Amino acid sequence: MTESTEVYGEHLAEFQKTAYIKGMDEYQKLYKQSVEDPEGFWAQQAEKYLSWEKKWDQVLDYDFTEARISWFSGGVLNASYNCLDRHLDTIADKIAYYWEGDNPEETKAVTYKDLYTRVNRFAAVLKNNGVKKGDRVIIYMPMIVELPVSLLACARIGAIHSVVFGGFSADAIANRIKDCGAKVVITADGGYRGGKPVSLKDNVDKAMEKCPDVETVIVVNRTDSGIPLKPGKEVWWHEEEEKTAADTFVAPEPMDAEDPLFILYTSGSTGKPKGVVHTHAGYLLYTAITTRLVFDLKDDEVFWCTADIGWITGHSYIVYGPLCCGLTGVMFEGVPNYPDFDRFWAIVEKYRINKFYTAPTAIRALAREGESHVEKHDLSSLSLLGTVGEPINPEAWRWYYKNVGKSRCPIIDTWWQTETGGHMLTPLPGVAPVKPGSCSFPFFGVDPVILDDTGEPVKFPDEEGLLCIRKPWPAMARTVYGDHERFRETYFSQVPGMYFTGDAAKKDADGYYWIIGRIDDVINVSGHRLGTAELESALVLHPSVAEAAVVGFPHPIKGQGIYAFVILKANATASDALKKELVGQVRNEIGPIATLDIVQFTDGLPKTRSGKIMRRILKKISAGKLDELGDTSTIADESVIDKLVENRVNIE
Ligand code: ATP
Ligand code: MG
Numbered sequence: 001m002t003e004s005t006e007v008y009g010e011h012l013a014e015f016q017k018t019a020y021i022k023g024m025d026e027y028q029k030l031y032k033q034s035v036e037d038p039e040g041f042w043a044q045q046a047e048k049y050l051s052w053e054k055k056w057d058q059v060l061d062y063d064f065t066e067a068r069i070s071w072f073s074g075g076v077l078n079a080s081y082n083c084l085d086r087h088l089d090t091i092a093d094k095i096a097y098y099w100e101g102d103n104p105e106e107t108k109a110v111t112y113k114d115l116y117t118r119v120n121r122f123a124a125v126l127k128n129n130g131v132k133k134g135d136r137v138i139i140y141m142p143m144i145v146e147l148p149v150s151l152l153a154c155a156r157i158g159a160i161h162s163v164v165f166g167g168f169s170a171d172a173i174a175n176r177i178k179d180c181g182a183k184v185v186i187t188a189d190g191g192y193r194g195g196k197p198v199s200l201k202d203n204v205d206k207a208m209e210k211c212p213d214v215e216t217v218i219v220v221n222r223t224d225s226g227i228p229l230k231p232g233k234e235v236w237w238h239e240e241e242e243k244t245a246a247d248t249f250v251a252p253e254p255m256d257a258e259d260p261l262f263i264l265y266t267s268g269s270t271g272k273p274k275g276v277v278h279t280h281a282g283y284l285l286y287t288a289i290t291t292r293l294v295f296d297l298k299d300d301e302v303f304w305c306t307a308d309i310g311w312i313t314g315h316s317y318i319v320y321g322p323l324c325c326g327l328t329g330v331m332f333e334g335v336p337n338y339p340d341f342d343r344f345w346a347i348v349e350k351y352r353i354n355k356f357y358t359a360p361t362a363i364r365a366l367a368r369e370g371e372s373h374v375e376k377h378d379l380s381s382l383s384l385l386g387t388v389g390e391p392i393n394p395e396a397w398r399w400y401y402k403n404v405g406k407s408r409c410p411i412i413d414t415w416w417q418t419e420t421g422g423h424m425l426t427p428l429p430g431v432a433p434v435k436p437g438s439c440s441f442p443f444f445g446v447d448p449v450i451l452d453d454t455g456e457p458v459k460f461p462d463e464e465g466l467l468c469i470r471k472p473w474p475a476m477a478r479t480v481y482g483d484h485e486r487f488r489e490t491y492f493s494q495v496p497g498m499y500f501t502g503d504a505a506k507k508d509a510d511g512y513y514w515i516i517g518r519i520d521d522v523i524n525v526s527g528h529r530l531g532t533a534e535l536e537s538a539l540v541l542h543p544s545v546a547e548a549a550v551v552g553f554p555h556p557i558k559g560q561g562i563y564a565f566v567i568l569k570a571n572a573t574a575s576d577a578l579k580k581e582l583v584g585q586v587r588n589e590i591g592p593i594a595t596l597d598i599v600q601f602t603d604g605l606p607k608t609r610s611g612k613i614m615r616r617i618l619k620k621i622s623a624g625k626l627d628e629l630g631d632t633s634t635i636a637d638e639s640v641i642d643k644l645v646e647n648r649v650n651i652e
Pocket of ligand 1: 266267268269270271272273274387388389390391392413414415416417418419439501502503515517518612
């Protein structure tokens, strides 16, 4: 069976009874309308999903040459109002978040009314500390309830938040503070991960040495660390909150549809992170509609997105999308392997989670530990499983499908980017069967095209090329903060008149899209282009392989050779015989052109803090360019690099 003919449609009959979008005909009809008449389609959705203080004058105005995009201009609304105030009449007592601490004994149920109260009080705290509309606020926090409260309080008063993932270093914080000119930082003394307290405030202190312009640091007491605060500049969250009345009301600031809601830095997989800017109206609308339709979430269901709020996935699918829709979500402070490798499944069972959304890196890590952890728990509440962040290898897909979804839950493989704000290519559960490794079809309003080397749309099924988007969609980024030229150049100059994604893709004969990998990572062997996703998936198929990363290196005859970094499963042993087997395996799966030149076994791979493989660093290592590793500020564990360099196989 070739990969594009392996289809799974067991879930369809059940979903088609109740899904919002039932079947291919309905999808195609709506899709056609959304791309032929985007203004009509999105105006209708904007009425349905959002509450407006004042309606817009014009739905869409754009010029891709100038990288200028505007949705719903003249419209006035507030994201915090849409996520909170408007729900109070109907669902004040509904749970917004089940919060699960790192320690499984520590939990909270937060209702919409609770969240509303806390956001109002903290909005007052921000105002009391001099924060005004348009000011930038850096948020560096663990996954505690004060984190979404901070985001929504900023949105409420029109301040622009920029969340820095709690695992980042002092330098990463300082760079982001300077880049966006923040004058307030919200943080915590520490957080808990895997049973241990981790300090956060130390990193903020170090960052502060480089950021004299920050006026106030607001600190949550999370770990009772008893650390002293610097008087005048640093304040405790709880003390500031106590200065406000329990029924404090801060009127939501009337925001123009196009006013920035937040800045978020990309993961840094391909270079220096970009401070992507998203807006109040378009972003909120698009995250709300994709939350509803892609996960087919009903009002009485429980949704868990395991991402950290520090990433776009958390912004869109823990905070803004679900709250705008008035849904119940789970927020998890801890890690998948504490107290044991069954933690995710224990949480699914505990809250009877219906729809579950995670990343391939987590699936691979959990699959490596075997099925027993999954089998311990009752996962019968689940009806849909999602994935995001990297191409998912079909082997990991099947493991997830079979062991977690018990062969009845569709895998919703969502392709999107920080810059796109929400899902772009994705299956809808009631529409069509799914294929392992494919992100299926474009969401409504998304008009993708695959271009060949000459810039023309590819002509045949399965022909690979650059993935571009021809039309604007509401949640697309509007600029790179403080550097519009970088925005224009990165996304709109490579292919005039289109949004350039930086990813390579193909579309099969059934119209399903497949992401091949990053364009810069595609390996050209004697004129044949090989995608990293395909090569790595072929390696992971081998029973001894847990994870693999493949890069091209300069090769005197072939142009580029293939260098594979391979992590073995716990029970496998490295040997030359195994190397040979792996070479044979990839040749069998893909063809003789895909002959690995070098296989290096390793215990770790350089990954971003969000768990993505940083192939740009592996490329430098494979080519021996050890002094040109580039921006390593977002790497999770730098010591991995030294080990890889030490064991590098010399190719000269
Ligand atoms: P940077 O832009 O700083 O290099 P990044 O691209 O990793 O970092 P993100 O916006 O977090 O930053 O990730 C988006 C990218 O992740 C996509 O362009 C794509 O390469 C990859 N990706 C995300 N989801 C999927 C998916 N479902 N299938 C394949 N690839 C995916
Ligand atoms: Mg990117």
